[in-house]
Amino acid sequence: MPVLGLIRDVYKEREPLRGVTVAACLHITTETANLALLLKAGGARVHLCASNPLSTQDDVVAALWSEYGIPAYAYHGESDEDYYRAIDRVLQEKPGVVMDDGADLISRLHKKAGTSLGSVLGGTEETSTGVLRLRNMAEHGVLRFPVIAVNDAYTKHLFDNRYGTGQSAMDGVIRATNLLIAGKVVLVAGYGWVGRGIAARARGLGARVIVSEVHPVRALEAAMDGFEVATVANAARVADIIITATGNTSVVRKEHFALLKKGVILANAGHFDVEIDVAALRKVATRARVLRGVIEEFVLPRRKKVYLLTGGRLVNLSAAEGHPPDVMDMSFANQALSVAHLAKNARRLDPRVYPVPPEIDLHIATLKLRAMGLKTDELTSEQEAYLKEWRLGT
Numbered sequence: 001m002p003v004l005g006l007i008r009d010v011y012k013e014r015e016p017l018r019g020v021t022v023a024a025c026l027h028i029t030t031e032t033a034n035l036a037l038l039l040k041a042g043g044a045r046v047h048l049c050a051s052n053p054l055s056t057q058d059d060v061v062a063a064l065w066s067e068y069g070i071p072a073y074a075y076h077g078e079s080d081e082d083y084y085r086a087i088d089r090v091l092q093e094k095p096g097v098v099m100d101d102g103a104d105l106i107s108r109l110h111k112k113a114g115t116s117l118g119s120v121l122g123g124t125e126e127t128s129t130g131v132l133r134l135r136n137m138a139e140h141g142v143l144r145f146p147v148i149a150v151n152d153a154y155t156k157h158l159f160d161n162r163y164g165t166g167q168s169a170m171d172g173v174i175r176a177t178n179l180l181i182a183g184k185v186v187l188v189a190g191y192g193w194v195g196r197g198i199a200a201r202a203r204g205l206g207a208r209v210i211v212s213e214v215h216p217v218r219a220l221e222a223a224m225d226g227f228e229v230a231t232v233a234n235a236a237r238v239a240d241i242i243i244t245a246t247g248n249t250s251v252v253r254k255e256h257f258a259l260l261k262k263g264v265i266l267a268n269a270g271h272f273d274v275e276i277d278v279a280a281l282r283k284v285a286t287r288a289r290v291l292r293g294v295i296e297e298f299v300l301p302r303r304k305k306v307y308l309l310t311g312g313r314l315v316n317l318s319a320a321e322g323h324p325p326d327v328m329d330m331s332f333a334n335q336a337l338s339v340a341h342l343a344k345n346a347r348r349l350d351p352r353v354y355p356v357p358p359e360i361d362l363h364i365a366t367l368k369l370r371a372m373g374l375k376t377d378e379l380t381s382e383q384e385a386y387l388k389e390w391r392l393g394t
């Protein structure tokens, strides 16, 4: 993670987070450990909890505690009760800055409105679903401190959501099933940044890809990118693999179960485990059993078997290792620089959702290009003047 390394060198010297306590609710993976170490190098006290019960890498938690003295309250497969207990535990530290991935920590903090809300200067949010929830909170006048939408930085969603989730979601499906993707029909529900990435990777592996959407522009884009576009109901009859990536609820639901092709694999890459209506699937099924750890087999009426991966939780983090470090390098660079920005400026900001300052976004792109050994051209003075001159034409 060369960009994080470059930022760490600067943070070690300047300590922009000296005296700041950070409570971070993130997927606890090796990449997150690197971010925690960087924040610590910058002078922060860091306390971690998980943003999903199935994404925690236990060896990372152990190393954070024993090797680096960073408290991480999480274990793989934790109960809902322990998940929220861990959030409450990091909030007891009276954080100055909170980092969230899905907004569970920030919404919990606001619902409980205990003493720690007073200590919080601001927060950051990593993912599309969290940003949506926080914007809802701001619209309802509930949000009590400024939050930076890290997800919306170009150097985050263009690469993390698209290439990171695109690759790691297919990796999760492959690791879980060992299926050959070539020749399969893959339905991708949602053609946002994540859906675009998954559709492209599935096509690259030789699948025939169908996209379902609710937004006319996104559906058109998918069609012109060369994918078939269909409703879930129509595509369900032919899809061998269905992957949801909408951030929405009940995208694959009861009315679709009777239509599913025999042997279909159901997986989700969206933030919460609500995109496939698993409760309804359990009700409809005559029998269910766990196979190979992360695969659950459901027998539906007429003895049709369908297979659900990782209980409908994000497949890339539950059945594989999540995004590769190359993309988290940029996502977490946005987090690290946004935390320092908040530590410095939050007192002057209203309680709203803010974009990552564009200069941070550009700086990260520049550092990443440098780390990749790539160079860009520079505008000549003639070109700069031309771009500002409206009088010039044919």
Ligand SMILES: NC(=O)c1ccc[n+]([C@@H]2O[C@H](COP(=O)([O-])OP(=O)(O)OC[C@H]3O[C@@H](n4cnc5c(N)ncnc54)[C@H](O)[C@@H]3O)[C@@H](O)[C@H]2O)c1
Binding pocket: 127, 128, 129, 130, 157, 160, 161, 165, 189, 190, 191, 192, 193, 194, 195, 212, 213, 214, 215, 218, 245, 246, 247, 248, 251, 269, 270, 271, 272, 314, 315, 316, 317, 323
């Ligand atoms: N698994 C991961 O590691 C990972 C990484 C990044 C984002 N995410 C999550 O993935 C989800 C999608 O993120 P994104 O950045 O692509 O969001 P996005 O807003 O760019 O795209 C979501 C798309 O889904 C469409 N959609 C909504 N409801 C639908 C429905 N019922 N049927 C079909 N399409 C529907 C929307 O029109 C939109 O085009 C979010 O929950 C996000 O938090 C997961």
